[in-house]
Amino acid sequence: MAMREVLDAIEFATCASSIGQVVVAHGSQGIRAVFIGDDDAAVLLALRSRFPLAALTPDQGSCKRVLPDVMGLIESPWKDFSLPVDSCGTTFQQQVWHALREIPAGSTASYTDIAQRIGCASAVRAVAQACGANPLAVIVPCHRVVRRDGGLSGYRWGVERKRELLRRESVWSSRIEPA
DNA sequence: CCTCAGTAGTGCC
DNA sequence: GGCACTACTGAGG
Numbered sequence: 001m002a003m004r005e006v007l008d009a010i011e012f013a014t015c016a017s018s019i020g021q022v023v024v025a026h027g028s029q030g031i032r033a034v035f036i037g038d039d040d041a042a043v044l045l046a047l048r049s050r051f052p053l054a055a056l057t058p059d060q061g062s063c064k065r066v067l068p069d070v071m072g073l074i075e076s077p078w079k080d081f082s083l084p085v086d087s088c089g090t091t092f093q094q095q096v097w098h099a100l101r102e103i104p105a106g107s108t109a110s111y112t113d114i115a116q117r118i119g120c121a122s123a124v125r126a127v128a129q130a131c132g133a134n135p136l137a138v139i140v141p142c143h144r145v146v147r148r149d150g151g152l153s154g155y156r157w158g159v160e161r162k163r164e165l166l167r168r169e170s171v172w173s174s175r176i177e178p179a
Numbered sequence: 180c181c182t183c184a185g186t187a188g189t190g191c192c
Numbered sequence: 193g194g195c196a197c198t199a200c201t202g203a204g205g
Contacts, residue, residue, distance in 0.1 A: 128198070154199030
């Protein structure tokens with residue numbers, strides 16, 4: 001785990017989106033991270049602090065190949081996404097992230113729902129922590145997890161961005177599935 | 180509205 | 193191994 005972060009070369013590229021500056025990091029096995037922030041400085045700082053020991057180099061081609069799909073997902077988060085990803089995390093985190101990918105666009109789940117779904121009903125707070133540790137913004141839709149009482153709770157990249165993503169998905173969802 | 184305890188995974192020491 | 197963190201939750205002021 002830590003070894004791989006040292007040995008694996010990671011390429012990165014930034015790009016402007018409608019909800020902020022995006023940085024995509026790509027390693028030998030796939031997309032390592034997608035972060036959102038106010039500007040290049042912010043997202044690059046976040047990237048460096050996530051991979052303090054890795055060899056980060058400006059894009060040599062792999063980011064450029066995946067960027068259209070990633071940006072498309074950010075503008076239209078209900079689209080399918082099937083490019084290879086390579087997020088490293090603990091077993092628990094992987095379970096949480098896997099569960100998140102099964103929340104359909106247009107709907108939300110509570111931290112309790114996710115905890116139950118992975119068979120750790122009482123690990124609610126740990127689930128929230130794992131959501132916050134999700135390195136694949138929008139690809140792993142942690143923005144669809146909200147409080148049981150309906151509150152938005154937090155979002156690593158800013159609650160306003162979470163609100164906007166959910167708003168778009170809700171609009172899209174009510175358009176193809178009129179009540 | 181606010182506080183508090185229960186609770187479980189993670190990171191740092 | 194301990195200890196202090198949480199993007200929680202439900203109960204009780």
